[in-house]
Amino acid sequence: MKQDSRLSATLHVLLHMADRGTPMTSEELAACLGTNPVVIRRTMAGLRETGLVRSEKGHGGGWTLARALDAITLGDVHRALGEPALIALGHRSENPQCLVEQAVNAALDEAFAEAEALLAGHFDRVRLSDLAADFSRRFDDRRQAHAKHDKAL
Amino acid sequence: MKQDSRLSATLHVLLHMADRGTPMTSEELAACLGTNPVVIRRTMAGLRETGLVRSEKGHGGGWTLARALDAITLGDVHRALGEPALIALGHRSENPQCLVEQAVNAALDEAFAEAEALLAGHFDRVRLSDLAADFSRRFDDRRQAHAKHDKAL
DNA sequence: TGTCATGTAACATAAAAAGTTACATGAAAC
DNA sequence: GTTTCATGTAACTTTTTATGTTACATGACA
Structure with missing residues (x-):
């Protein structure tokens, strides 16, 4: 199953922004991800419409966050990306005539709905500021590790 | 995101079996799903190795269940299929140098692990006999609806 | 007015599920 | 024993979706 990494990529980009x-160009953001600037513009288009980011053309232009980090949840980003499916499994056919398949679909739908609701709820509770805080913690950890290393030399 | 429908297909097939x-040929099972017999054989190969089904060659051959319906869970089937990923979202890269990406991965992993565990747990609690019972219920419902319809004529 | 940046269409690439063809292998029927 | 039926499996094609790329139009600032 090929996995959709747009949410991961977008979160990465938003935190860098x-x-x-100051505004970051599509080219700079693409460099952060090791991808193409057009991919960035395409992905960010949805976020612009939802009001999560702003874009400016011309000199000094680029992308900026339209809200504070603690006013954006993972759920906001996921929805802005068009709510891609969270569950990797699906049905063979919707509205099947076969009663066996109807029973299978019903059982799977129930399981999927449960997991999807849990994940969506989780997404709505996590803010970008939470990720930024985790980043800061990792940053400090690395700095301390380096300091220790330098001292040992 | 292309969804993996092998679990759905396999459950359907197992219930028909x-x-x-008596043994059902790959051709008969393929007809149930509207697919190709080779797809059936390929998919069932994993189930045979796990001991969920048996296959016989030659006249009167085909596929049969190796256990009772109440001794097979959705989790058994999922594992026999090679445990395909349950979550449709992924990372851009594993073990990234970038601390931002590390923070993103950590946040998403936590969310995914939670949902995946819930779904896997659910799969382990649902037996094929549960689906069969739901099928029977639907079958009776349809029969009653038909009877009512006939009476009205 | 030229440069820089986004906006977008159109096309190319990559990966995985699903479908297909072809043929080898083994078991039962005749 | 030979024919028929069925699985076993390799190799290839098709389809779908995410992703990457090229090309060019549009708008903003120096």
């Missing part, structure tokens, strides 16, 4: 403060 | 009682 917040970290920078 | 149980309903029949």
Whole structure:
């Protein structure tokens, strides 16, 4: 199953944008991900429509966050991306005549709905500021590790 | 995201096999799903190795269930299919150098692990006999609806 | 007015599920 | 024993979706 990494990519990009403060071009953001600038523009288009980011053309232009990090949840981003399916499994056919298949679909739907609701709920509770805080913690950890290493030399 | 419908297909096939009682050929099972016999054989190969089904060659051959319906869970079938990923979202890269990406991965992994565990747990609690019972209920419902319809004529 | 940046269409690539063809192998029927 | 039926499996094609790329139009600032 090929996995959709747009949510991961978008979160990455948004955190870099917040970290920078000033507008970042599609080219700069693409470099962060090792991808193509057009991929960035295409992906960010949805976020712009939802009001999560702003874009400016011309000199000094680029992308900026339209809200504070603590005012954006993972759920907001997921919805802005068009709510891609969370569950990797699906049915063979919708509205089958076969009663066996109807029973199978019903059982799977129930299981999927449960997991999907849990995941969606989780997404709605996690803010970008939470990720930024985790980043800061990792940053400090790395700095301390380096300091220790330098001292040992 | 292309969804994997092998679990759905396999459950469908297994229930038909149980309903029949005698061996069913790949061709018959393929007809149930509107697919190709080779797809059936390929998919069932994993189930045979796990001991969920048996296959016989030659005249009167075909596929039969190796266990009772209440001794097979959805989880058994999922594992026999090679445990295909349950979550449709993924990371851009594993073990990234970028601390931002590390923070993103950590946040998503946590969310995914939670949902995946819920779904896997659900699969382990549902037996094929549960689906068969639901099928029977639907069958009776349809029969009653038909009877009512006939009476009205 | 030229440069920089986004906006977007159109096309190419990659990966995985699903479908197909072809043929080898083994078991039962005749 | 030979024919027929069925699985076993390799190799290939098709389809779908995410992703990557090229090309060019549009708008903003120096």
